Amino acid sequence: MSNEVRETIILGSGPSGLAAALYAGRANLNPLVITGNEFGGQINTTSEVENYPGFSGETGPELVEVMKAQAERFGAEIKLDYIEKVDLSQHPFKLSSHGTDYYTKSLIIAVGASYRKLGVPGEVELTGRGVSYCATCDGFFFRDRDIVVVGGGDSAMEEAIFLTKFARKVTVIHRRDELRAGPLLQKRAKKNEKIEFIWDTVVTKINGENAVTGLELKNVKTGEIWTHQTDGVFIAIGHIPNSDLFQGQLDIDEQGFVVTDKRLRTNVKGVWAAGEITDSVFRQAITSAGMGAAAAIEAERWLGEQEG
Ligand SMILES: Cc1cc2nc3c(=O)[nH]c(=O)nc-3n(C[C@H](O)[C@H](O)[C@H](O)COP(=O)(O)OP(=O)(O)OC[C@H]3O[C@@H](n4cnc5c(N)ncnc54)[C@H](O)[C@@H]3O)c2cc1C
CATH class of the missing domain: 3.50.50.60 (FAD/NAD(P)-binding domain)
Structure with missing residues (x-):
């Protein structure tokens, strides 16, 4: 167990989390990205990505690798772990996985969402193939x-x-x-x-x-x-945000999305939400990444104000 207090922790390693990591890294925040069980997020499961500007590769995993390497180049640390409990009532915030407690002054929540599945034979096997x-x-x-x-x-x-x-x-x-x-x-x-x-x-x-x-x-x-x-x-039978972890601690709407203002601030100071955890409308890699970048810019400014 470590009592080190990070400047910023990013929960989730999809496009929003990795874009936040890049921006927070470039702002010298030495961010820690906690990946969750699905490294790279949803886009990592697709074999064709043709609509991410500037990306001339082909597959989701290739895009994720490029994003990860770019974030790491600027000092982001990527940790394979899954957060089971958060305490946002104390500051620094406390995040706990099965064996580790993490403390952070600011938190960017980028834990995404999942498409509701039909749960019928053939669905998993043929995803991406029709x-x-x-x-x-x-x-x-x-x-x-x-x-x-x-x-x-x-x-x-x-x-x-x-x-x-x-x-x-x-x-x-x-x-x-x-x-x-x-x-x-x-x-x-x-x-x-x-x-x-x-x-x-x-x-x-x-x-x-x-x-x-x-x-x-x-x-x-x-x-x-x-x-x-x-x-x-x-x-198209529904979209489930991964917000259970924050029930009772953050404002969450009736569909389960974390509520933010237009600067991606949640109702707790020092906590932002980016990507599909807060977005029921656009649901794209590029829009999620854009929100991740914006949340990191906000976190960097807020931390600066706290110091000032
Ligand atoms: C099959 C498929 C194909 C797609 N194709 C395209 C496409 O071609 N173009 C496009 O723009 N978009 C595409 N999308 C949509 C795109 O993948 C999503 O919009 C994007 O991934 C959302 O990014 P995100 O970072 O917000 O969340 P996600 O990608 O959902 O990532 C969430 C992250 O949070 C982590 N996490 C969850 N819970 C925890 C926890 N408790 N602790 C720590 N971490 C946690 C997960 O492990 C994951 O890393 C596709 C989606 C799917 C499913």
Whole structure:
């Protein structure tokens, strides 16, 4: 156990955490990045990244390696550990993993979010091979294909409408007989000629060896079972921010996102949140990285003010 007090600790090693590490490193804060169990975050799981400006590599892991090396070059320390408990009522703040306590004057929370999964056979195996959770990221790869969107909320309708720019046909599969999405989005989706709906239906299996070829479907009212041919499936059934750790200590909205002001400050002085832990709207590597950089700039200024 160490009682060393760091200037800043960054929780999470996705794009927002690593961008924060780069900026905090360049500001001589000697930041400690605690990676969590998924080093590199969500982007580390994807095999194609074509929309990160200036990145001429191909895969998510390549992007993460470049970001990590750049942060380390400026003094960031990267530690593989997972924080199980935080105490933001004391200053310096205390963070505890299974075997270690960490103390820090400032904290940047970049613990991200997870897409809600269907939990059906084939989903994990075919992720990145026709199964996607992000139309902005992967829609481009489905030009002139027949694809499916699963879900009935705002995100599902936004994804479906966006995907009609590329796909020949988009079939929305929803487990109920009406959408949860807002009326305007519903109207736009329903009058789009490329979008069809299958109601009262759930996906029970995703078929394919190396790429998605179809879905096994079941009508929840009649029990009918059938196979639907498709080249891809976008799952848009929710997004879960990893905010449990901060319940009762930070302001968290009804969807679970950590609440910040536009300078990414939380309601506790000295604590910022960046990336998907606070963002239900943009959900991109570049926007998350931008927030990480901004949070680090804020932390550096705040620490300077405290000293002054
Ligand atoms: C399959 C897939 C493909 C994608 N493709 C693209 C794309 O092509 N382009 C694009 O712009 N975006 C893409 N995205 C979205 C992009 O990956 C996310 O927007 C981005 O990763 C969010 O970054 P983040 O740093 O906020 O959080 P995350 O990437 O979610 O990272 C969160 C980090 O926090 C850590 N963590 C969590 N809990 C703890 C804890 N208790 N203690 C310590 N650490 C913790 C995790 O280990 C992880 O390192 C894709 C997402 C997925 C899932």
